[in-house]
Amino acid sequence: MKVLYYPGCTLKTSAKNFEDSAVASLKVLGVDLVELERWNCCGTVYSLASDDLMHKVAPIRNLIRVKEQSNGDDRVVTLCSMCYNTLKQANEFFKEDEESRDKINNFMDREIDYNGDVEVLHLLTLLKEEIGFDNIGKKVKNKLSNLKVASYYGCLLLRPQNSAIDNAENPTILEDLFTSLGIDTVDFPYKNECCGSYNTVNAVDLVVERTYKIINSARSFGANIIATSCPLCQFNLDRRQKDVKDKYYDFEEMPVVYFTQIMGRAFNVKRKSLGFDLNYIDPVPLLQENF
Amino acid sequence: MAELVDKISELSGQNLDACYQCGKCSGGCPSVAQMDMLPNQVIRLLQIGLPELALQCNTIWICASCYMCTVRCPRGIDLSKIMEALRQVNLRENLDYMKIKEIKEEDIFILPQIALVANFRKQTA
Amino acid sequence: MQDFEPNVVVFCCRWCSYAAADLAGTSRMTANPQFVVIRTMCSGRIDPEFILDAFAKGADGVLVTGCHPGDCHYVNGNYKTRRRMLLLEEVLEQFGIDRKRLRCEWISASEGGKFVKTIDEFIGTIKKLGPIDGIK
Amino acid sequence: MGKPKFAFYWCASCGGCEEAVIDLNEKILDLTAAVDIVFWPVALDFKYADVRSMGKGEIDVSFINGAIRSSEQREMAELLSKKSKTVIAFGSCAHLGGIPGLANFWRRKDIFERVYESVPTVKNPEHILPKMESKVDGYKLNLPEFYDTVSALDQVIPVDYYLPGCPPAPELITDAIDAILKNKLPKKGSVLAPDKALCDTCPLADSKPDKLSIKEIKRPHEIKLDPEKCFLAQGVICLGPVTRSGCGECCINANMPCRGCMGPTKAAIDQGAKGISFIASILGVEDEENTSDEDVRDLIKQIVDPAGTFYRFSLPYSLLKRKR
């Protein structure tokens, strides 16, 4: 199966390991991620002001690229939660607000008219609904019995309602994936709470507090590793642990990885593709050293 | 100040009077500890016609649009949009909240693009 | 077309949609005024003849409203209406009358808002379609 | 007073109505004995000029069959109207528009386009279409105007009585002539046939179930029709309930359902609308609460060409009269 794929900026740089591990794991599942040609920035955060149509141009332009390249299979898969959310919300807005849609279409007069008919998918939805977790389970080569994974969803996979991939309060899609991979999971109350997001740029202390709380909560419920699907969550929960440690002397670190890295490891994908060197807290010891 | 409140209501597309001040937004806000005013109080200020006070609090900048309040609000108010509207009113006056110089030097090289772009989009004019 | 003020006939069942229209009034909602309600005991009273007659006499649209499926005050009158209107729609299409000019909607006594929304939407649709041709 | 003067004229129709007069068999001799036929182009050599030269009201009764489709027919109808004391719309086409009236589902240009250009057996590279005026070898030739819309007779001239049927049954014709001769015609505007619908006299009426319900709609050629059983009960659309009786039930007796040629009953305004209403009323949708609009539509789609079915004989006479 081939499916169009929108990477976004961070997956080409500091979250290269997310992209690489996803591409390699999906190959095992017979899925070929075809990168969208001429993609541009998704807009990073969805613009919420009602008169701000300008910032909807970027995500919509990407969806127009999808239309052009799709050969009829009008859908696009994203990995990064933020890209997913921005593209999805822009698309939902386009479906509903006819007037603004006309305005934006008129503004982009060199582009084909777009009416919101591309389906924006997150990789997890594709795995669940098209590949099937049962089939994913069949590809497992490594039993990762050391892991007690706490799934961290953050915000943008679950909210707002029109772009949620799972129940906003009690999501289970990541846990279901890990269970199908034969990995133990732990439930913890902070799995759907914000990590502090972009405040990490100028309000580091806020993020430090969030990270401290989230990691400690996961640990108190028995986790030894955290899995996520957002490069910003990953950065805040992983890299900011250094700052947490500076503030709280008794804090114990915990590795934070992309769910695709765990999946890749379970499929016994080559270590190079999993890019653990980009993770700040080294997860390799937990993921069984010898590979 | 009624005009300013109207503008915020229009920019956010939300009916501010629908809020019955239950405080569920504030109770669940992950970042509430860092805020100098509870989210429901921000709305209260708008309801009673004191938008200029709402524009001055740090709450509107701390809010990172995680939508927790949005999905829980019993009255269906999208607080994320109200916070955005308040930010926009400030930003359109060219008042940046984020000062680039304040980024820690050690962070400049490690911060992911996504953090920087998102932050600039939300907190700079 | 700006000035086109459609002439719309609305048939209401006295138990549900007529009461919904009352409720819309009681709740001081606002609806487009280009319609008049004709009250029947049940949507099942509405003879396709009435609708064709309305179109023949220049109605730009006809809205038939009744109780929600399963909620008919007369057990199953609305199902008969549904069958009649769906067949009538096919015939209208053959007569070159856009099937959107006939709309069937289930509105309960509690749905004042839905009544207004339906009216406004329907009149909006009719405005887009323009006036129905007179009989030559 | 001399013998009453009768005229017969043929507008847009198949000619069956003329045959129906001939079908009076030996009674036609009584007719010719009782009346003077002053105009009957199909049987006797009269010219239009003969009619034009008559005085106002000189004809006692004109029997006009056929719908009005051309300017010539209109002209003749108007002429006869002027010259006659009484006008009888004779047969379905004059009464309701009839089969020719089905042309009202198209426009004149579509009909010409179809007949003179797109029919597979036609070759017309120069796109020659009928014109009202043309020149051949220097001579000007005129054709009547082919109207965009077919009309029933009373939409063109005042009509005093209607003799329905395709063609009218001999009994109805003789009854009508009797009434004329005995001066016992009912009040003007009447249809000279019974007021009740066909079910009243239908030979299959006894076989009708207590509650009619059609679960699957069939066309007559799709099943072997049981000649002893109500056609509706067999799932075949029969327009008997919406159609005036008096036809002699010939179709039913020939094992075919009623198609509606006698037109609507007295209290019904639009035969097609009544047809729609009653067929939809007896559609047997099971478990209707859990049936979606789409499912109902699927059942309804089994009715092939519903407008044509319900307005087979009465389109110009119907409320909407023609396609927009």
Place this chain on the structure above:
Amino acid sequence: MKQRIGVFVCHCGINIASTVQIERVVEAIKEYPGVVHAEDYEYMCSDPGQGMIRARIKEKNLTGVVVAACSPTLHELTFRNVTALSGLNPYRCEMANIREHCSWIHKDVDKATKKAIKIIKTIVEKVKLNEELTPLSVPITKRALVIGGGIAGIQSALDIANAGYQVILVEKSSSIGGHMAQLSETFPTLDCSQCILTPKMVEVAQHKNIKLYNYAEIDDVSGYVGNFKVKIRLKASYVDWSKCVGCGLCIEKCPTKVASEFEQGLAPRKAIYVPFPQAVPNKPVIDREHCRYFKTGKCRVCEKVCDLDAIKFDEEDDFVEEEVGAIVVATGYEVYGVQNIGEYGAGRYKDVVDGLQFERLLSASGPTNGEIRRPSDGQIPRRVAFVSCVGSRDPELHKPYCSKVCCMYLAKHAMLYKHRVPDGQPIIFYIDIRSDGKGYEEFVQRAQEEDHVTYIRGKVSKIYEDNGELVLLSADTLAGMPIELRCDLVVLGMAICPSSGVDELTKKLKIQTDANGFLTEAHPKLRPVESLTPGIFIAGCAHAPKDIPDTVAQASAASSKVLEMFGQKELSHDPMVAWVDEDLCSGCGVCISLCPYDARELEIKEGKRIATVKEILCEGCGSCIAGCPAGACQQRNLDDKQVIRMVETVLSRG
């Protein structure tokens, strides 16, 4: 007949007059063909207004009256009575609705005025063709059916029975008593719920005029006001109650335990059981779903221990039919499920309970004998949080309405908890305190002042379990501070919803429900205990959330409505029924298949099939009329001609 119609235009104070230019309307209508008089007045429904109509009918010799005012639903009867007083047939009077359908729903004065004129003309056209009618009279069966054996049904049944009429009481569970039987003590008097309820339950069981069908459901309802036929399903109990003396041995020996509904899942019951010790009647039933014999084919212990041979495994559902003249629907409520509240754990946490579960923890006959012990480990909770408005007042995600009783019972819960655990700390999270009953506000004040219940104004945003405690994330909106509270037990004041199954029942009864599934009353103020269907009345929480005093009051009100009906000799039936022009009917029989009431029949008259109308059965829906292929069937005062004239008037320009 030459029509002389009088049109009376009401200002309704400013309700009509502020949007519709009355003078213009009167001028326009005066000129309309058939209208001989048009006049306006501020309040047409007032005494002087009515007097004016009466006077004009006589003065002007009117043959028809159109009152252009509010909705006919409100005042049609009023003005028809006025018309009748002047000697004109009341069915020659119609209302033109220019308030709800015009002045209230439109803002543009010019357009509203034009529309009002059009509406009035439309109704004038209708009146022109209205016949003089006389209501039909219908006999009454003077027995009542009460559906639901909670406090509302019990009260209603007793009132009617005490007045000397027979009552059929149908209860779906095996005992009457309803939710009230589960309650510990009741606000604001703190009297014991069972002490006040059980005597009434016994009275029902022993009343000579009450026939109780417990463990039974309504299977089908047909007929009409005064003459309903009700088919009742008696569910198989697998116990022959005529033999059983209620010794309880079978229950004791039954090996199967399942969660007790009466104890809200906090204690087990057996597969053969009576729901609670004071049940009326006190006879057991076998829960087929859980019974070991029904599941595996082996066991039959109950049968073996029963000396009276009362166990009947082969019993099947039975049906009885009853004829009644009136029906009271008192089907009560159920509690909105905690599983619907994702942010409070969606039912995963044992120590997050709902209000009814806490009632059982408080109840002296409950699973803890009235000691407050939390379900997870049986510990006495030292700090208990009570959360109000859970699922209520939440139009976005749950129920938009206020459930009315939660404020009061949570105050009671907190108070009773404090009485049982004096060093415990009760905390109530609330948004607003609603205590608008007699003695209610005083009760809440007592909870605060004397029992020191802490009230925190703020809605809890999230609850999660951590290390054996529950963590509540909330805010104190008065202090302006976020709160993270750890406690041992959480009691949720869940929304109250209509009982499940009411949907099906309302379809059988042909009565309406509102958007939330509560039964709709005929008029919110003036006819609050009647449904829109004549002869069917409503009582208790099936209508809306209410407390015990309100429920009992409404139940008695419903009974008095039933008694009002039973006090009459016969009922009158709307004469706007179908009729047949026999000269046109061909006997095709299409109408027969269309009538939902079997009011249409084919008869042979003079050798011809003719479709006839049984007028008493005809409800006037008109679907046979629309379906009549020949136009032979018409409706009195709404025939085809009238509708077509009305449509024409609506469509006339200008």
